[in-house]
Amino acid sequence: MPELPEVETVRRSLLQLLPQKKITAVEVFKPQIIAAGGADLAQLVGREFVDFGRRGKYLLFGFGGDERLVVHLRMTGKLLYHAEALPREKHDHVRFAFADGSELVYNDIRAFGRFWLTDEQGLTEVSGLNSLGMEPLDEEFSAEYWRSRVAKRPRAMVKAALLDQHIVAGLGNIYADEVLFAAGVHPERPIGSLTAEEDSKLAAAMQQILANAIANRGTTFRDYVDGNNEKGGYQNFLQVFQKKGQPCPNCGCTIERIKVAGRSSFFCPVCQHPPKSHE
DNA sequence: CCGTTCCTGGAT
């Protein structure tokens, strides 16, 4: 569900909603959501959400002290603010109650999401977070960075590399397909076959598409909503994702769907020419 | 690198 633009939109929505609200209770209805070895969320009672950070698809919250709450929404996780407490819904797994009667609920149909409560030093123990690649919207991100990180895997398919959070943090299946289309690169092209120009187009497309998706508050394909339960708008700008059988916006030929790295991949067979047999 | 696994629900 949520990739970088959606997680960033959740972050921004909560930044508008949660400050100045004192936590009066934390309830965990489904213990598996809390990563093993982490601290007890009950220690947040009496504190307030102060810092609202993001790294890749991870949300990082601070409370004015050394505590760090890390949240990964995985496929179907939602952090929902309610101005007034509501009856617990079927897939509500964690609830923060605030002194003014409002609440923040973590709802996750598939329960793949995870919470980690730790301190600044403990962030290095959070699996995944401790080995993320560069933020694609960081000023230092560049085609050179991308090339340097994929250089040792010349035979890997480019789509698998885009989805690898150790290389670039935050792309998922939707934006990987959109980036590949924008760069005119077929998802099965081996890394080693990409030209310098193609790498530059990929890096530029990552930045442009993600920034545009954030500006449009993310993509709601199925479940995604922000902290206000509001859908995104970028689904109206998708070029190829979930467009099997529809005409390519560039050339008019038919968008195809194949499996790459175990994931559905949508592409234009003309604008994104397949790898040559020797590649 | 690939398949499997964690879950539930919607589509076919």
Next chain:
DNA sequence: ATCCAGGAACGG
């Protein structure tokens, strides 16, 4: 009934 889903860790 079966397959599929926007993520990512894990094992072989």
